[in-house]
Amino acid sequence: MERHFEAELEKLKTRILKMCSLVDEQLTAAIRVIEEENIELANQIIERDDKVDKYDVKIDKACQKLLALRQPVATDLRFIMSAMTINNNLERIGDIAVNIASNFLIMRKKPDFLSKTNFTPMANIVKEMVKNSIDSFINNDPKLAQKVIETDKILDQYNVDNHQILISIMKENKENIDTAVALLVICRQLERLGDHATNIAEDVYFIVEAQMIKHKYVKFLFGEMGDDKDDDNDKEINN
Amino acid sequence: MKETKITVKNLNLFYGEKQALADISIDIYSQRVTAFIGPSGCGKSTFLRVINRMNDLIDDVRITGKIQIDGIDIYDKNLDVVNLRKRIGMVFQKSNLFPKTIYENLIFGPRINGIKDRKVLDEIAEKTLIQAALWEEVKDRLDDPALSLSGGQQQRLCIARALAVEPQIILMDEPASALDPISTAKIEELIDELKKNYTIVIVTHNMQQAARVSDYTAFFYLGRLIEYDKTSRIFTNPSNRQTEDYVTGRFG
Numbered sequence: 001m002e003r004h005f006e007a008e009l010e011k012l013k014t015r016i017l018k019m020c021s022l023v024d025e026q027l028t029a030a031i032r033v034i035e036e037e038n039i040e041l042a043n044q045i046i047e048r049d050d051k052v053d054k055y056d057v058k059i060d061k062a063c064q065k066l067l068a069l070r071q072p073v074a075t076d077l078r079f080i081m082s083a084m085t086i087n088n089n090l091e092r093i094g095d096i097a098v099n100i101a102s103n104f105l106i107m108r109k110k111p112d113f114l115s116k117t118n119f120t121p122m123a124n125i126v127k128e129m130v131k132n133s134i135d136s137f138i139n140n141d142p143k144l145a146q147k148v149i150e151t152d153k154i155l156d157q158y159n160v161d162n163h164q165i166l167i168s169i170m171k172e173n174k175e176n177i178d179t180a181v182a183l184l185v186i187c188r189q190l191e192r193l194g195d196h197a198t199n200i201a202e203d204v205y206f207i208v209e210a211q212m213i214k215h216k217y218v219k220f221l222f223g224e225m226g227d228d229k230d231d232d233n234d235k236e237i238n239n
Numbered sequence: 240m241k242e243t244k245i246t247v248k249n250l251n252l253f254y255g256e257k258q259a260l261a262d263i264s265i266d267i268y269s270q271r272v273t274a275f276i277g278p279s280g281c282g283k284s285t286f287l288r289v290i291n292r293m294n295d296l297i298d299d300v301r302i303t304g305k306i307q308i309d310g311i312d313i314y315d316k317n318l319d320v321v322n323l324r325k326r327i328g329m330v331f332q333k334s335n336l337f338p339k340t341i342y343e344n345l346i347f348g349p350r351i352n353g354i355k356d357r358k359v360l361d362e363i364a365e366k367t368l369i370q371a372a373l374w375e376e377v378k379d380r381l382d383d384p385a386l387s388l389s390g391g392q393q394q395r396l397c398i399a400r401a402l403a404v405e406p407q408i409i410l411m412d413e414p415a416s417a418l419d420p421i422s423t424a425k426i427e428e429l430i431d432e433l434k435k436n437y438t439i440v441i442v443t444h445n446m447q448q449a450a451r452v453s454d455y456t457a458f459f460y461l462g463r464l465i466e467y468d469k470t471s472r473i474f475t476n477p478s479n480r481q482t483e484d485y486v487t488g489r490f491g
Contacts, residue, residue: 003488071447073474073486210476 005070012062012083016090019055020134023090026052026097027130027193031123033101034186037110042101052094059087078210082203086137089196089203093130096189096196103182103189111179113169118162119183122190125155129197136204145201149213152198159191244269244408244438245290250304252285252294259285261462263304267455272430272439274453274470276446277485281459283442287410290440291327292320308408325352328401332413334393336400341388342381344396348404363403371399372429391422398429409433411441415448427452446486450474458482 026045033042063084066072072080114120129148136144163184170180202214245267252260260282267273275283285294292313294300306313313323325348336344345364346354354360364381368374373395377388385396394414401409411430415423430439430452443449449456449470456473458466458481466473466482477483484490 005488073446073450074477074483076487077475 005066005072005076008062008066008070009076009079012059012066012080015055015059015062016083016086017138019052019059019087019090020137022048022052022055023093023097024130024134026094028127030097030100031127033104034110034114034119034123037104039105039108042104045101046098049094049098052091056087056091056094060084063087075207075210078207082207086200086203089199093193093196096193099189100186103186107179107182111176111183113176113180114183116169117165117183117187118158119187119190122155122158122162122187125151125158126190126193126197129155129194133197133200133204136201140204140208142205142208145204145208148201149198149205152194155191155194159187162187241268241271243267244308245440246305246307246310248305250286250289250306251302252282252289253301254297255299259462260289263464265457265464265467267438267440269438270434270436271454272434272441272452273455273457274449275440275442275457275459276444276449277459277465278490279444282462283457283459284412286459287412287440287442290408290410291324291329293329295320325404326407328398328404328406328409330394330397330401330409330411330414332416334390334397336385336393336396338384338386340382341377341385341396344385344400345403348400352404367399367402370402370433371395372425372432373399389422391418391425394418394422394426395429398426398433402433406437408438408440411439413442413444416444423448446488458485460485 026048029041029045032038033045063080066080070076111117129151132144132151133148135141136148166180166184166187170177199214202212205211205213243266245265247263247265247267250260250263251258263286275287277283288294289302289306290308290313294302302314308323308326312318337347339347342364345367346360349360349363354363365374365378368377373392376392377383377396385393388396394417398409398414415426418426427448430441433439434454441449441452453470455467456470457464458473458477458479460481466477466479468478473482474486477486481490
């Protein structure tokens with residue numbers, strides 16, 4: 001049966017895809033800002049964030065309407081629930097692109113010691129993670145989603161190492177402190193981007209496989225099949 | 240702990256040559272609400288009627304397989320059907336009250352069962368009206384014609400009348416489909432209240448209603464039981480593709 005609802009879901013998905021590509025552009029541009037010392041591009045990113053926010057509101061409204069009017073269940077429910085959180089994560093990715101651009105405006109130029117840090121490998125990993133998380137959403141691909149989740153560990157390690165590298169750089173030469181702190185913040189933002197990409201990937205997994213994998217406790221609380229237990233109290237949470 | 244009240248094993252039902260139910264096996268739990276869902280003609284109402292042997296009244300019906308209530312085979316030749324039906328109340332889509340007073344409707348069953356004492360009958364009437372959340376609305380007009388009540392009240396009176404013979408199981412066939420949302424909500428509240436003491440089976444075309452009132456949901460299609468699981472699972476992550484398509488409205 002052809003459903004009007006189907007068309008509305010398709011419309012929602014298209015809108016999220018548009019937001020995906022906008023956010024992806026913002027992120028790629030933010031990294032280019034630093035690599036190319038591009039102040040003009042930084043300002044463009046900041047301006048364009050309005051558009052991201054508008055998509056955010058539109059998608060939220062569309063989800064709210066579908067939930068209220070269609071009372072979706074099963075796969076439709078999972079899709080709409082995930083659409084809301086994916087939207088939220090995309091909006092945060094957009095904000096982080098703005099933060100990176102703003103931090104560059106503090107630095108004004110690329111630090112001389114940039115190549116000694118983990119900035120470039122982190123930026124490359126993050127771009128790939130965000131792209132893959134979006135692709136996994138477009139193609140309903142839980143395998144690709146899992147790959148994103150696994151990659152996050154590598155990114156986290158790069159970030160930890162990067163702290164040490166930047167502290168050494170600051171110790172070597174006090175002149176570097178301002179720039180090094182700004183770069184530290186930027187790299188920390190890259191690490192956060194990885195978390196948002198991971199969240200999106202976990203939602204994709206939830207849509208396709210109907211299993212929540214976002215925290216290790218899900219199995220503990222809900223069992224192998226993710227079912228509710230008979231009792232609705234929260235006593236396990238305090239254990 | 241859930242206890243099994245009704246056990247069905249490899250049930251088949253034929254209307255003449257036509258098979259209406261095929262190889263149904265299911266355990267229905269005590270003090271739980273079980274909803275039967277499925278498109279028209281899928282066999283859910285037929286199955287409901289099997290549980291209190293209402294199909295006995297139809298010629299040319301042939302049943303194979305086993306149905307036990309509390310471990311007793313209800314199709315045993317020596318079983319007293321009247322006794323069986325005393326243990327099972329039934330509520331239909333349209334209220335089927337007798338054209339008598341509210342009070343007369345309530346005590347009809349108990350009186351047939353031999354209760355003559357007016358005081359006892361009064362107590363039964365009051366108790367069942369309270370259980371059916373109707374007491375406050377009708378306590379001053381028990382001698383009014385039952386048919387003067389509103390549709391929602393009539394349906395609750397049917398439930399009260401079913402409760403008056405102290406059944407253990409209540410079968411409901413689309414009990415709220417002819418009611419407005421407020422009356423529907425009252426019936427649903429009532430079902431939730433009644434499940435503390437009864438085993439309730441409800442046939443409904445309203446998927447949201449099944450989701451709201453039931454603990455377990457059974458999906459029937461073309462005379463077969465396709466999937467039976469906790470309601471929360473059927474409506475979030477059914478195992479079967481056909482169930483998924485049905486609950487999301489993709490077919491049916």
